[in-house]
Amino acid sequence: MKISAQEEYGLRCLVQLATLADGESLTLPQIAEREGISQANAGKLMWLLNKAGFVQAIRGTKGGYSLAREAGEIHLNEVIKVLDEDVLSKHCESYTGVLDSCVHKGDCGIRPVIVGLHEIVENALSQITLAQLVGSESSVDATFHQIQGIHRTIEPQSAGSN
Amino acid sequence: MKISAQEEYGLRCLVQLATLADGESLTLPQIAEREGISQANAGKLMWLLNKAGFVQAIRGTKGGYSLAREAGEIHLNEVIKVLDEDVLSKHCESYTGVLDSCVHKGDCGIRPVIVGLHEIVENALSQITLAQLVGSESSVDATFHQIQGIHRTIEPQSAGSN
DNA sequence: TCAAATCCTTACTTTTATGTCAAGATTGTT
């Protein structure tokens, strides 16, 4: 289970825009430099984010990108879903082995785990906004663990011996 | 954020072995057929799982694979870590763009999110064993949501207006 | 109206992940 390059860099570009003051914007070369990626790659990512309505693009001289909504109103689960093309809904069609459809179609013991995992991740991400990612690493960490805290208080399951 | 093919199929093969009675085993052709994957692919997966100590392989006629430990003692977080090659520890080296090292080295606002996400996932997976995946979809679903239940009781954060 | 700066779009190349193949090694059976 891992984050794709598109998710990683796309999110990072958004965070750059979130640091801007009202009315400011960044051009592709600026974004590319600040994230250490190529201008071409930044262009592709911003195109995606623009299509999805997260950023606003202005063409021509004096153009550039800025957030289309307030950073505090953009939740990470929405961002990830766009950058990842909603992978969950295609899961069972993606892992069919050499056959046309998954052998476990109908009744599948691991599907609940996959779905549940995505729920958990989505739930966590839905509680974080871009605005919360602009601080220093330690402050973001503190914010996140405040949210995450509840996950550490799980009572040990009585290991349902099957 | 998604599950890789190796994670998906590897886990499924393990679940097949978990359904066996004591002393029984499955050959590669049998595993391949039951999961709808090629024998070659099953072979590679089982080789990985064997190296990692989850399964026991017996060669020659009458050979086959069986679990090396009890299904109730094999937790999904261990399995996923092996099938995924512990991707978290390499995260910051994997997303360096066109540079040699990540521009956010030192202080990074999204690293806590990445790390935290992995903690959450690992935490959930560590509470599930192979034994819990052998039932019907509905029974597995019930088990999982019992575990997951706590994640739904999160109090709304007071959206730290930055 | 022209030129410069910028974003937009599609096609292409490279890299990485996935899956396959074939030859080798081991064990059980006759």
Add this chain to the structure above:
DNA sequence: AACAATCTTGACATAAAAGTAAGGATTTGA
């Protein structure tokens, strides 16, 4: 001892993801 069934291993082929390139479109300003 020979053979058949099985796992093991490393090299190879294919497919998917990631990244690049290049020409087009839009805007500003002289």
